[in-house]
Amino acid sequence: MYWFEYCPQHIESKYQLLVFKDNQPFFPLTDYYHDCLGRIDKSSAISYLNCLLPFFKWLDKESNYQGNKVQWNDSEEKIRVVVEYYLMHEMKCKIRDKDTFRFVNLTNKSPNTISRFLSALKSFYKSMIRLKQYHFRNPLIDGQAILHSYKEEIKGIREDKPRMPSIAGTEEAISHRRLTDSYFKIINEEWQPQIIDDIDLPYQVYQAGKKVSWSLREMVIARMLFETGARASEIIELTIGDYRKRKSHQEFITFNKGSHGKKIKFIRVSKDTVKRLFHYIDTERKSLDENHLTFEQLPDDAPIFLSANGTPLTYHAWYYHWNRAVKINELSLNPHKARHWFVTSRLREIYNVSKSESEIQQRKNELIKYMKWKNPDTMAVYEHHFDEKKHREAHDKMLEQMQQNEQDYVKQQQSSRKSKLNLRVIESSTVENFDEDLKELLEGLE
Known part of the structure; x- marks a missing residue:
């Protein structure tokens, strides 16, 4: 073992x-x-x-x-x-x-x-x-x-002779494709984006967590996954300073895949999740902290999420709780699908609120930059073009709709306990006819 x-x-x-x-x-x-x-x-x-x-x-x-x-x-x-x-x-x-x-x-x-x-x-x-x-x-x-x-690459067209210099123009150009x-x-690996087309998916997960008695910590992390589109590790490893360094009380800075721990992007959550987070910090977290510090007393480098032993929470320890909830409730769902769900939902919202093709494209570009799909060094050059305010406006509408959808879902569950919703993933054959930009966005998630 x-x-x-x-x-x-x-x-x-x-x-x-x-x-x-x-x-x-x-x-x-x-x-x-x-x-x-x-x-x-x-x-x-x-x-x-x-x-x-x-x-x-x-x-x-x-x-x-x-x-x-x-x-x-x-x-x-x-x-x-x-x-x-x-x-x-x-x-x-x-x-x-x-x-x-x-x-x-x-x-x-x-x-x-x-x-x-x-x-x-x-x-x-x-x-x-x-x-x-x-x-x-x-x-x-x-x-x-x-x-x-x-x-083969160093062999020239003349028999038993090396290649001539490229400037000579007598040899075919070498392909610089990586060997x-x-x-x-x-030989048949072709990634297909998973378009999660189920507006109730987050609320199914929240209900699954309640059934296995998730702590406030697990519920806050799950909500942040669906609300931000961030990877689980980017949320689990947040520090108190990551929250304090943003002007908006709904935002955090965090690292990105490939950034080697450098905090290069921000994520946003709903006001309701912020309230839940502060309640966690000043109750559950405080009881586990060896010094029993409140949010105001904690240093910037203190991890937001703690394990039961008072040490920084790890992905491995957190995943146990996620996996237990989805398995017991018969949901076939890994945490990364929350990221796919976020992109699909954001793009749907972009189409709903945009009034022209140029506005759609602009909002798509904002989403691309928010998700940090491109090389971070390259994206830094264009960072000043990213209008955070426009993303906040569109994101707030999505969060408001999520809150309404959650309330509707809870009411529906209470009125029809026997009904069971399933995760709907559009099959690859359907994806081929789906919006090309969405496919390109989703490819960046891997």
């Missing part, structure tokens, strides 16, 4: 996080996580770690190479064999041999985490080689294919 825990604040350690195997520290994955920090953002490192834990458990219990179990530090040949088996039998993929690598075909039974798993495993072995803990070549990299492509060095290459 593999799992990880963050280091408690009162303990001094060079590790921010420890991975455990059968109640003992497992340092290969622990060292991998810390090697990732600074190379990729923390949320991506945690995502990679979550993809690797089931594989390592499977290695210990199910792996087989010529009658023996395979260890993570075995030769690249053994690792490739067991990874191929894992993809076929655990992830329901179809594998096809091709020269020096393998083509991976996803099936309708394959999970949507395969690409992330392969990236995580490749990243893990890169770290282990860098840290001198793995003494073979990276089993997830096809060195022969890269070498072959390189030779994939993966040993396992996914």
